[in-house]
Amino acid sequence: MKKVLEGSHAVSEAVRLARVQVMSAYPITPQTHIVEALSEYCSNGAMNARFLCVESEHSAMAAVIGAASGGVRTFTATSSQGLALMHELLHWASAARLPIVMAEVNRALAPGWNIWMDQTDSLAQRDTGWIQLYCEDGQEVFDTTLQAFRLAEKVSLPVMVVLDAFFLSHTFEPVDVPDQDIVDGFLPPFLPRFELNTDNPFAIGQMAAPTIYMEMRHSIQKAMERVPGELDQVEQEFAATFNRRYGPMEAIHCDDAEVIMVVTGTAASTCRKVISDLRAINEQVGMLKLRMFRPFPTDLIRQVLGSAHKIAVIDRNFSFGVSGIFAQEVRAALCNYKGHPSVFGYIAGLGGRDVTPETLEEIYWKTKSTDKPDAESIWIGLNPYSSFQSRSNS
Amino acid sequence: MHEIRFHGRGGQGTVVASVILAKAFFSAGHYVQTFPVFGLERRGAPVEAYLRLDKKKILVRSNVYTPDHVVVQDIKLLDNLDVTQGLKLGGSILINSRDVPDNLDTFSGFQLHFVDAVKIASDNDLGTRTNPIVNTAMIGAFARVMDMPPMETIHTAILEEIPVKANNNFQAAQQAYEEVHTFGLVD
Numbered sequence: 141m142k143k144v145l146e147g148s149h150a151v152s153e154a155v156r157l158a159r160v161q162v163m164s165a166y167p168i169t170p171q172t173h174i175v176e177a178l179s180e181y182c183s184n185g186a187m188n189a190r191f192l193c194v195e196s197e198h199s200a201m202a203a204v205i206g207a208a209s210g211g212v213r214t215f216t217a218t219s220s221q222g223l224a225l226m227h228e229l230l231h232w233a234s235a236a237r238l239p240i241v242m243a244e245v246n247r248a249l250a251p252g253w254n255i256w257m258d259q260t261d262s263l264a265q266r267d268t269g270w271i272q273l274y275c276e277d278g279q280e281v282f283d284t285t286l287q288a289f290r291l292a293e294k295v296s297l298p299v300m301v302v303l304d305a306f307f308l309s310h311t312f313e314p315v316d317v318p319d320q321d322i323v324d325g326f327l328p329p330f331l332p333r334f335e336l337n338t339d340n341p342f343a344i345g346q347m348a349a350p351t352i353y354m355e356m357r358h359s360i361q362k363a364m365e366r367v368p369g370e371l372d373q374v375e376q377e378f379a380a381t382f383n384r385r386y387g388p389m390e391a392i393h394c395d396d397a398e399v400i401m402v403v404t405g406t407a408a409s410t411c412r413k414v415i416s417d418l419r420a421i422n423e424q425v426g427m428l429k430l431r432m433f434r435p436f437p438t439d440l441i442r443q444v445l446g447s448a449h450k451i452a453v454i455d456r457n458f459s460f461g462v463s464g465i466f467a468q469e470v471r472a473a474l475c476n477y478k479g480h481p482s483v484f485g486y487i488a489g490l491g492g493r494d495v496t497p498e499t500l501e502e503i504y505w506k507t508k509s510t511d512k513p514d515a516e517s518i519w520i521g522l523n524p525y526s527s528f529q530s531r532s533n534s
Numbered sequence: 535m536h537e538i539r540f541h542g543r544g545g546q547g548t549v550v551a552s553v554i555l556a557k558a559f560f561s562a563g564h565y566v567q568t569f570p571v572f573g574l575e576r577r578g579a580p581v582e583a584y585l586r587l588d589k590k591k592i593l594v595r596s597n598v599y600t601p602d603h604v605v606v607q608d609i610k611l612l613d614n615l616d617v618t619q620g621l622k623l624g625g626s627i628l629i630n631s632r633d634v635p636d637n638l639d640t641f642s643g644f645q646l647h648f649v650d651a652v653k654i655a656s657d658n659d660l661g662t663r664t665n666p667i668v669n670t671a672m673i674g675a676f677a678r679v680m681d682m683p684p685m686e687t688i689h690t691a692i693l694e695e696i697p698v699k700a701n702n703n704f705q706a707a708q709q710a711y712e713e714v715h716t717f718g719l720v721d
Contacts, residue, residue, distance in 0.1 A: 144557045144566060170572070255572070277595075307595050311569035312556050406595040413593040496596040 145315040147308040148173035150278045151217065151243045151301070153315075154285035156187050157323040160215045160241075161330075162207035164192035164200040168222040169255045170305040171245040175217055197222035201229035201240075208238035209344060211335025213289065216240065219305065220247035220261045227265065230298075234269025234360065236345060239292030239299075239330070242270075243285065246405065246456075247305045248491040256492020257305040259405070259457035263433070263465040269360055271299040271367055272434040274404045278315040281308065283384055284431075286327060290374045293330055295363045302433075305492070307406040318382065326381045364435045371432065388432035391444045393419060397426030399507050400445055400481075402453040402470060404430050407495045411454075414500040425504055430466065438473040445474060448481045452507040454500070455517075456489040463516040484513045488520040535588040536680075537598045541617050542607035545577040547669035550695060551607070552583040554673055555683075557691035559587050562683035567592045580611055601625065603680070607651070607672055609635060618644060624719070628679050630668055638720050646717040649675040649710050658706040660699065667703075670696070674707030675714035685711060 145153065151174045155163070163182075165175040181187040192203045197218050204214040218226060223244055233240050248258035262272060271291065275281045281303050288299040303309055336344070348356055368388055379385040390408075392415060394400055403411045408429040418425045428444055430437075445451050451474075455464025462468060467485030474480040484507050489495040499520060506518065522529065538555075542548030549570045556568040564587045571582040584598040600620045606629045611617060618627060623643050629635055630651040638646075651671035661667035670692060677688055685708065692704050 144553070144560045306569060306572050310572055311567060311595070312553055313567045313592070314560055314565065409593050409595045494596045496599070497594060499596075 141318075142314050142316045144312050145278060145282075145317065146173060146310060146312050147278045147281055147303055148245075148310065149177055150282040150315050151285050151303070152177035152181070153317050154282045155215050155241075156181050157318070157320055158213065158215075158286060158289050158327055159324075159329070160187070160189055161212035162190050162192065162204065163215045164194055164203035164207075165216050165218065166194055166197045166200050166222060168197070168219050168247075170247055170309045171217045171219040171222070171243065173309070174243055174245075178215075197225045198229060201226040201233065204240050205229060205233050205236065205238060208233075208240050209236065209336050211330070211332035211337075213293075213330040214238075214240050215242070217243040217245070219245040220249055220255075223261050223265060224249065227268070230265055230268035230270060232345075233298045235356070237296040237360075237363070239289070239296055241285065241288045241292055242298065242300050244300045244302045245305050245309045246302060254491045255305065257307055257456065257489065258491050259302075259455070259465070260459075260490075262300060262302045263457045263459075265300070266434060266465070269297065269364075270434060271295075271297055271364075271432070272302055273299065273432055274302045274430065275308065276406060276408045276429065276431075278308070278311065278313045279384070280386060282315050282317065283378065283382065283386070286323065287371075287374050287378055289327055289330075290377075291367070291371055294370045294374070295366050296333060297360070297363050297367070302405070304405045316382075322381060326378060367435050368432075368437060386431055388437040389440060389444070390429040390431070392427050392429075394426035394428060394444050394448070396424060398424040398449045399504060400426045400428055400448045400451050401500065401504065402428045402430060402445075402451060402466060403500075404433075404454075404466065405456070407454055407456065407489065407500070410495060410497055411500050414497050414504070417497070418501070418504060423504070423508075433466075433469075436469050436473065441470060441473040442477050445470070445481060446477050450507050451481050451483045452486060452503050453483060454486050454488055454495070454503060456495065458487055458490065458517075467517070482512050484510070485517045486520055487517050493521065535586060535592065536603065537601045538585040538587070538603045538605065539598050539601040540583040540585070540605045540607070541611050541615065542581055542583075542669070543577075543611070544579045544581050545665070546581075546607050547667060548581050548607055549583050551605075551669035551673050552585045554670070554688065554691040554695050555676065556585055557694065558677075558683040558687035561687045561690060564683075565589065565591055567595075571597065580615060603676075604628070605672055605676055606630060607668055612637075612640065626679055628672070628676055628714070630672060634715075634717060641720040644720055646720050647675065647679050647714055648717065649714040651675070651710060654706050654709050654713065657709065658702040660702055660706055670703040671706045671710035674710035677707070678711045678714045679716075
């Protein structure tokens with residue numbers, strides 16, 4: 141049934157319907173509403189699950205690692221500093237091949253203390269072996285969370301479902317929430333490949349000598365390489381039940397586009413309107429929404445972006461000393477492609493600053509009117525009178 | 535598309551008001567999107583929430599800068615805040631006020647409405663004299679100003695969103711619907 145639901149609760153509803161068995165989390169804004177609802181579901185009997193209260197995000201991840209090793213379906217959620225605190229155990233979860241699902245609400249890292257939208261927190265975890273899926277609206281949040289369990293359990297890797305702080309986590313909009321029996325048809329109970337069992341004791345996570353460690357890492361990469369195919373399969377089944385699918389990315393008007401804008405999260409939704417407005421005045425513009433960031437869909441990126449003249453990547457994140465992180469990845473995907481397009485990297489909307497239709501239009505016109513990017517990154521909307529500006533310039 | 539901006543204070547149920555209206559408009563057949571301007575607000579501090587209504591899926595997901603309608607839950611906010619900022623010329627502004635507000639110049643070019651939500655809250659035993667709960671009265675008044683959504687959709691949304699004194703809250707909305715004053719276009 142379609143109902144008006146907060147983005148955070150789109151996650152909670154999907155987790156409830158996924159019949160997750162063990163959850164653990166430590167509250168942090170703007171993720172709190174997700175686990176508040178789940179904790180309530182555990183206490184009022186709406187879920188037959190254990191909610192483990194812990195003293196930190198590091199412990200929350202440790203708790204779900206333990207539970208997943210015991211062969212049950214697990215979930216956690218966090219943001220920003222909380223995700224950073226989990227970092228050590230994120231590597232552990234993927235290397236132990238545990239299909240944990242985590243909702244990650246993109247929030248800026250401190251200092252200055254900032255609770256608003258910024259992607260640097262999740263992107264800084266790109267090398268931890270987690271699958272990362274970025275969502276655009278409440279329905280996609282719900283659907284992606286359900287799909288994440290199927291995907292994680294198929295490839296034995298953890299999945300991060302990523303959503304924008306406030307623009308998604310605290311936004312109410314219509315979301316179709318199906319009945320339990322329909323979800324059960326799509327998502328069967330988790331059948332673990334291995335589980336810790338006191339009747340048949342064994343140990344996992346032991347010493348791995350140089351003779352075996354490299355093969356273990358290679359096997360994680362092999363699993364990552366299976367993700368696009370498995371995601372496609374999961375989405376086919378999902379579409380058969382729910383009549384919706386998203387793909388690892390979505391290309392709109394890219395075939396004849398001279399400029400293609402690469403966007404993620406809620407900015408992709410706003411960009412749809414901008415593209416449609418610009419097309420209405422005969423601008424040759426397209427957009428590529430990136431949903432799957434890990435594994436990075438390199439081949440698809442080459443197919444879609446290769447024929448354009450210019451690519452404008454919008455990053456709500458930054459890797460200091462280099463550039464926006466999506467721009468880096470797009471450049472890397474295209475660099476061996478003969479006659480590849482120029483990649484313009486734009487930094488916008490850090491720390492909750494709004495990305496409006498006007499922001500995206502400005503980026504389009506800038507890209508169209510410039511032959512080659514004059515810098516690795518072009519920062520949009522910086523206040524030239526800010527005291528930080530004058531200090532850094534002196 | 536209609537874009538609405540709510541001004542209130544932390545603790546006044548401003549966000550709840552926008553959510554109730556969103557749910558009511560949705561059940562009346564609109565596509566809706568609502569979100570608070572979330573900050574580090576505390577009880578008493580100015581807060582804002584946005585509501586978008588359309589007949590098709592709403593794509594824009596940035597803040598509302600040029601609303602068609604503005605709702606002000608506390609007239610004292612006018613002392614420090616330009617509540618008409620970005621409001622479209624001819625747009626409507628609904629204020630919680632006993633009388634015609636002072637400084638009518640402030641509202642020049644806009645359709646002005648006001649409702650005594652404090653009295654209505656008190657009539658319906660919502661909150662206290664110093665901290666009246668005015669949000670449901672503002673919802674009812676807004677429904678009259680907009681001539682939508684139907685009051686029965688508001689009734690259902692209030693029952694869903696407000697677990698305590700749901701009936702008093704709906705009565706407040708109904709009373710405000712009947713008692714809202716329309717000043718009209720301010721010169």
